[in-house]
Amino acid sequence: MTALSIRQARSGDAVWAAALMASSDPWITLGRGFEACHQACTWAGDVLEIAELEGERCGFVLVRPSGVAGAPYVKSIAVAPGFRSRGVGAALLGHVERTYAGRARHLFLCVSSFNDRARLFYERQGYAAVGAIKDFLIEGADEILMQKRLPAPDAAA
Numbered sequence: 745m746t747a748l749s750i751r752q753a754r755s756g757d758a759v760w761a762a763a764l765m766a767s768s769d770p771w772i773t774l775g776r777g778f779e780a781c782h783q784a785c786t787w788a789g790d791v792l793e794i795a796e797l798e799g800e801r802c803g804f805v806l807v808r809p810s811g812v813a814g815a816p817y818v819k820s821i822a823v824a825p826g827f828r829s830r831g832v833g834a835a836l837l838g839h840v841e842r843t844y845a846g847r848a849r850h851l852f853l854c855v856s857s858f859n860d861r862a863r864l865f866y867e868r869q870g871y872a873a874v875g876a877i878k879d880f881l882i883e884g885a886d887e888i889l890m891q892k893r894l895p896a897p898d899a900a901a
């Protein structure tokens with residue numbers, strides 16, 4: 745995927761990312777409509793980054809830099825349906841990991857208990873479940889906290 749690039753969000757990107765979320769699971773099942781997703785994508789201090797393939801937006805990652813006990817937290821990640829299973833999600837996570845390697849020791853994220861494919865995706869990227877928060881967003885579904893150890897400062901490139 746030589747043509748993939750990842751850049752900071754600019755004007756209009758939060759609306760695009762929120763529309764992608766609101767039209768996709770897990771956010772549909774979680775009852776997060778466009779307004780809630782847009783609020784999440786524009787929260788002060790959070791960092792929204794956009795993946796583009798040949799100039800077309802194809803995915804995003806949203807990070808809260810000190811989201812879990814002072815460690816970075818991947819709040820949301822999504823790839824547009826026509827671009828999935830082509831490595832864009834892995835590239836976005838890898839980008840976040842390189843950004844924080846040497847500055848943070850751990851990276852955290854949550855996955856809904858019904859989102860089996862995303863959980864498998866995270867496990868393949870080296871994340872491990874460290875706990876489950878029962879009925880956290882909706883009744884009957886857990887949010888599973890996952891963690892990955894980042895390289896030590898002297899091992900970071």
Ligand SMILES: CC(C)(COP(=O)(O)OP(=O)(O)OC[C@H]1O[C@@H](n2cnc3c(N)ncnc32)[C@H](O)[C@@H]1OP(=O)(O)O)[C@@H](O)C(=O)NCCC(=O)NCCS
Nearest residue numbers: 769821822823828829830831832833834855861862864865
């Ligand atoms: C999860 C997701 C970000 C992965 O991005 P991606 O670019 O498809 O990932 P990669 O190509 O690097 O890896 C592919 C793997 O992602 C997972 N995946 C693919 N499509 C998926 C989907 N619709 N929903 C959830 N996971 C999916 C699978 O494990 C897939 O493996 P496979 O191709 O062997 O089936 C993307 O599929 C997506 O946007 N899913 C919907 C939103 C979501 O669940 N976000 C995570 C919220 S916690």
